[in-house]
Amino acid sequence: MKKTLALISLLALPGLAGATEQIETYRQESRAIVGPFMQQLMAENKKAITEGGPESAVKVCKEIAPKLAGDLSRQQGLKLTRVSLKVRNPMLGTPDAWEQKTLKSFEQRMAKGEKADTMEVAEIVSEPGGKYFRYMKAIALQPGCVSCHGGPESISDATRARLAEDYPHDQATGYVPGQIRGAVSLKRPL
Ligand code: HEC
Helix, strand or coil, X not given: CHHHHHHHHHHHHHHHHHHHHXXXXXXXXXXXXXXXXXXXXXXXXXXXXXXXXXXXXXXXXXXHHHHHHHHHHHHHCCEEEEECCCCCCHHHHCCCHHHHHHHHHHHHHHHCCCCHHHCEEEEEEEECCXXXXXXXXXXXXXXXXXXXXXXXXXXXXXXXXXXXXXXXXXXXXXXXXXXXXXXXXXXXXX
């Protein structure tokens, strides 16, 4: 019995080590894509607010983010998106089952005192469509985001009117800086 167990663990170990190694390699590669993507969006948001006021920052979330995510997805042969449990644009931002589960786990980690800035998850997942490497990094709300995602006191009448017209089903308000607005999600076929 003991011998069989020992043999099984010997056989299983290299496989296990291989999977962990593979996840770590993909995790590093994902960080190298998602990190600059998020930095660029934060920088564009700051720039738009300084140059044209909070309302001109709409294009960062509405045009620049989806375009950049689409370009990177095509270039890298994977799917990069921004998802949230409380979406503004349900067409682009609705999470799938794995993303929902991960977003909820981020909320739980935050409730236990962990900072949103450093939260991430990397996993290899088997789905009906095949095997995928999946990676998610939390997006912490910055002070520059409250003019469109904060409480009623932070959103101007003009912005509120524009949001109500474009997104009648908007759920993405009421956030304070530091909270998890959503996550960047990367899905790579293996
Ligand atoms: C000037 C208004 C404005 C500001 C400022 C703004 N956003 Fe948005 N945000 C939007 C709009 C509009 C959308 C919906 C875009 C679309 O149509 O896909 C959106 C969508 C998003 C989404 C995609 C998920 C969803 O809810 O549809 C995320 C994530 C997001 N914003 C995060 C941020 C973060 C983080 C900041 C600050 C760095 C920020 N936003 C600042 C207007 C804004």
